Amino acid sequence: MQKIISGSNIAAGQHHRIIKNVVRVIGILLLMVIVLLPFYVAILYAFKPVNEVSANRLAFPRVPTLNNFYEVIFKNQQFLSGIKNSVLNTIPTVFILILFTSMASWVLARFNTKFYRIMYAVLTLGLLIPFQCYILPLYVNFFELGLVSSNLGFIIARSGLQISISLVAVTGFVKTVPRELEEAGNIDGCNRFETFWRIVFPLMTPINITQLVLNTVFIWNDYSTAIILLRTKESQTLTLAQITYFNENTAMLNHAFAFFILAMLPILVLYLSLQRYIISGITAGAVKG
Amino acid sequence: MSQLRTVKSGRKPTSPYARKTFAGNLLFLLPTVLLFAFVVLVPFFQGIPYSFTNWKSIVSTQFSFNGLANYRYLLGNKFFLMSLGVTFRFMLLYMLGSNLMGFFLALLLRRTSAFNNFSRTVFFLPFTVSVTAAAIVWSYVFTDVYGTITKLVSPLGLESQIVNAMVMIGSWRDMGYTMLIYLAAMQTISKDYYEAASIEGANTFKQFTKITLPMIVPAFTANITITLAWGLRSFDLPMVVSLTKRAGQTTAVYVYQSIFANNNAGLGQAAAIILTLILIVLTQAVTYTLRRIEVEL
Numbered sequence: 001m002q003k004i005i006s007g008s009n010i011a012a013g014q015h016h017r018i019i020k021n022v023v024r025v026i027g028i029l030l031l032m033v034i035v036l037l038p039f040y041v042a043i044l045y046a047f048k049p050v051n052e053v054s055a056n057r058l059a060f061p062r063v064p065t066l067n068n069f070y071e072v073i074f075k076n077q078q079f080l081s082g083i084k085n086s087v088l089n090t091i092p093t094v095f096i097l098i099l100f101t102s103m104a105s106w107v108l109a110r111f112n113t114k115f116y117r118i119m120y121a122v123l124t125l126g127l128l129i130p131f132q133c134y135i136l137p138l139y140v141n142f143f144e145l146g147l148v149s150s151n152l153g154f155i156i157a158r159s160g161l162q163i164s165i166s167l168v169a170v171t172g173f174v175k176t177v178p179r180e181l182e183e184a185g186n187i188d189g190c191n192r193f194e195t196f197w198r199i200v201f202p203l204m205t206p207i208n209i210t211q212l213v214l215n216t217v218f219i220w221n222d223y224s225t226a227i228i229l230l231r232t233k234e235s236q237t238l239t240l241a242q243i244t245y246f247n248e249n250t251a252m253l254n255h256a257f258a259f260f261i262l263a264m265l266p267i268l269v270l271y272l273s274l275q276r277y278i279i280s281g282i283t284a285g286a287v288k289g
Numbered sequence: 290m291s292q293l294r295t296v297k298s299g300r301k302p303t304s305p306y307a308r309k310t311f312a313g314n315l316l317f318l319l320p321t322v323l324l325f326a327f328v329v330l331v332p333f334f335q336g337i338p339y340s341f342t343n344w345k346s347i348v349s350t351q352f353s354f355n356g357l358a359n360y361r362y363l364l365g366n367k368f369f370l371m372s373l374g375v376t377f378r379f380m381l382l383y384m385l386g387s388n389l390m391g392f393f394l395a396l397l398l399r400r401t402s403a404f405n406n407f408s409r410t411v412f413f414l415p416f417t418v419s420v421t422a423a424a425i426v427w428s429y430v431f432t433d434v435y436g437t438i439t440k441l442v443s444p445l446g447l448e449s450q451i452v453n454a455m456v457m458i459g460s461w462r463d464m465g466y467t468m469l470i471y472l473a474a475m476q477t478i479s480k481d482y483y484e485a486a487s488i489e490g491a492n493t494f495k496q497f498t499k500i501t502l503p504m505i506v507p508a509f510t511a512n513i514t515i516t517l518a519w520g521l522r523s524f525d526l527p528m529v530v531s532l533t534k535r536a537g538q539t540t541a542v543y544v545y546q547s548i549f550a551n552n553n554a555g556l557g558q559a560a561a562i563i564l565t566l567i568l569i570v571l572t573q574a575v576t577y578t579l580r581r582i583e584v585e586l
Contacts, residue, residue, distance in 0.1 A: 025404070028397055032411050035461065037434060038426040039414075045429070057433040096324075104321035107314045119318060126329050128572070130522045132544040133565040134332035136339060136558050139548075140347065141332060160328025163321060192313040221419035223525045228549070239419045243529060246425055260422045271417045275410060278417070282466060283473040 045257035053253050068258035079259060081234055082241030086220060089154045089237055094215045096159045098208050101166040106200055108167070109174035120171065126164030135228050142229060149235040158225050162218065166211055169284055173207035174200075210281035213274045220267050238263045340562045344555035347548060352555060359559035369560060371535060372543040375527075376564075378452050379459070379539060380520030386460030387516050388509075391467025396501075398468070399475045409472070413465035420462060424529040427458045445530050451537035455526055463519065467512045474508035475501065510579040517575055521568050540564045 045053070047064040072079050108120045138157065139148065147153030181203065185195040226240040236244060242263050246256040271278060340359060344352035363369045394412055398405040415423065431443035431454065444450035444457075478500065486496045524541040531537025538546075540560060547557030 024397060028408050031394070032408065035412060035415065038423060038430050038461075041430050041433060042426045058437060100321045100324060103317045107317045111314060116314075119322075122330070123321065123325055125333075126325070127518075128569055129329070129333055130541070130561070130565055130568055132522070132524070132541045132561045134329065134336045135545070135561075136347065136548050136554055137332035137335035138328065140350070141335075143347075156324070157328050160324045163325045163329075167321070192310075192317075196317070217417055221417075223419060223421045223528070227528070228545075239421065242419075243421050243425070257426070260426065263422065264418045267417050271414070272410070279409075279413070279469060282469050 042257050042260055045253050046261050048254045050254060068254045069262065072255055072258045072262060076245070076255070076259070078233065078236070078241045078245045079238070079262065082236055082238035082263075085151060085154075085230075085235060085241075086238040088151050089158065090216055090219045092155050093159045093162070093219050094212055096155070097162055097166050097215055098211055100159070101163060101170045101211070102201060102204050102208060103196065105167060105170035105174050106196060109171045110179065120167075123167055124164045126161065127168070131161065131224055139228055147229075149230055149232040151235070153229055154225065154235075154237070157229055158219055158222060161225060162215060166215065169281065170204070170207050170211065172284065174204065177203050206280075207284075209274075210277045210284070213270060213277045214281045216270060217267055217278070336558055337562065339555060340559035342555040342558075344558075346552040347554050355555070359556045360563070362556065363560055363563065368535060368538075369540075369543060372538050372540045373567075375452055375537060376521060376523065376539045376541070379455055379523055379527075380517060382453070382456040383459045383463075383520045383523075384513065384516040386456050387463040387467050388512055390460055390464035391512065392471050394464065394468040395471035395475060399472060409465075409468070412468055415462045416465045418462075420458075420525040421529045423462060424458055424526050427454075427461075428530060448534070448536035451531055451534060455523075455530060455537060458530075459520075459523070459526055463516065467516065470508050470512050471505060474505035478504045506579075506583050510576070510583060513579060514572060514576050518568065518572055521564070521571070 044058075044060060046068055047066075048061040049063055049065045049067065052061050052063075104123070108116055108123075142148050142153050142157065145153075147156065177200075181199050182195055185199045190198065220237075221239055222237070223239055223243075226237050230236050230240060233241075233244065242256070242259050245259055249256060338354075339352075341354050341356060342352040343355045343358070398408050398412075428443065428445050431445055435441070436443055444454035482500045482504075483496055486500060491499065522541055523539050524545070527537055527539045527542045528545070532542065532546075541564065544557045544561045544564065547553040547560060551557075
């Protein structure tokens with residue numbers, strides 16, 4: 001294709017192309033520096049010893065220390081309860097979502113009468129109504145049921161809030177799965193539940209892995225649900241605890257930034273190792289929570 | 290299909306098999322429906338009457354109905370109207386910023402190569418970190434890096450600049466998302482179009498405006514709709530950088546503050562309803578308009 005463009009003047013064309021590419025790469029690298037700047041600043045502070053926190057702000061500490069991480073991991077009560085709550089909240093929420101939405105999506109993708117279309121429209125209303133519109137009744141209901149400031153309450157609320165988004169993605173996927181296999185199952189004498197568990201659910205593995213990864217990212221990073229429902233320090237998730245800690249210890253910047261880095265580390269590892277699922281999930285029309 | 294519907298329109302399916310299928314379907318839907326109703330639907334409908342009350346502190350459940358008083362108060366309240374202004378300004382600039390940057394990045398990185406794949410990974414990275422922690426780190430980027438280089442005050446500390454600073458942080462985070470959507474759309478365009486255009490003598494710019502742009506209009510629709518909704522709902526970011534600064538307070542934060550901090554639950558609920566109405570009307574109008582444009586192209 002390039003040869004056609006440059007026509008007879010191949011050498012000049014190639015020269016031109018190389019220059020263009022060099023400019024492009026330099027531009028991209030410059031943008032990367034800006035995009036990664038906050039990460040650099042966070043790492044910088046996290047490795048600073050106490051006496052260097054406010055000195056030479058842009059340079060890497062002369063004596064980088066791991067002490068901040070040690071202090072946060074072993075001595076910071078907010079971090080310890082935060083990581084416990086984040087793990088205990090995220091894992092059940094993600095699995096509830098996979099189970100519930102894959103069951104519902106199968107029905108919604110396979111039946112197309114008015115009843116099911118209305119069902120789908122209602123269940124995806126969550127995409128349209130902003131969270132702020134029902135925080136007051138949600139909080140009051142949960143308070144009366146003793147679900148405020150508890151892992152169970154957070155799990156219920158967060159999975160309910162994520163249903164609409166997951167449902168759109170999973171239903172869209174099931175529509176692309178051919179029904180022939182299910183019909184074969186029917187002939188073999190499977191009932192609905194057997195057909196679902198033995199045939200349909202395994203076929204949904206790609207979308208379910210995508211949901212697992214994406215929902216983990218969204219739920220781990222959730223702030224708005226956490227700040228409304230988790231009103232005690234003991235119940236806070238890591239994402240909320242790190243802000244609380246920062247606000248209460250603005251002088252201990254090095255600890256706060258080590259806290260930030262530790263809080264995002266699990267998600268960072270997840271993103272870098274399972275990137276293609278995140279990308280396929282986003283481009284398939286999944287949206288953030 | 291139409292036959293089936295005429296049969297059904299009369300009455301519900303009565304054959305034992307159809308009834309069994311329907312019952313099975315309901316069982317499959319039940320967990321999702323119950324959970325969604327409990328967390329979203331029921332609270333949503335409960336919330337509407339609360340907006341017509343003088344409910345103060347959420348600790349007590351004592352309140353009485355006061356008609357449209359909350360709405361009347363809000364529409365004349367300086368701070369509420371200011372929060373709407375902040376929300377709209379943030380939404381517009383953030384929509385522009387995250388889409389322009391995402392589109393530009395997608396153009397730069399649309400060919401598949403090891404370097405481009407690596408770059409995509411880097412540019413999407415901000416989307417995977419929590420907005421709140423990122424916003425705090427950004428406040429130090431503004432004081433330490435930006436401040437050191439330009440000798441200027443952090444824009445987060447200036448009333449006139451705070452929305453722009455929030456737009457920067459928001460766009461930084463979400464441009465990787467819009468980039469992925471634009472990239473996916475660009476990759477569906479067949480190379481044949483470009484080859485044919487080259488043979489016809491169309492230059493790069495012509496190819497861009499006549500092939501690339503029209504072919505990715507659905508991606509514009511998707512990205513504009515989603516960033517519009519995210520922009521109007523913006524809560525996490527202003528909660529961290531401008532909770533107490535009116536100049537950066539969005540309506541979503543105003544709602545939270547009224548209900549949970551200022552003991553004005555009924556008023557906050559009314560503000561939430563206004564925000565919801567604006568959001569629904571705007572997103573529907575924008576989606577409708579963009580779809581119309583898509584069809585015409």
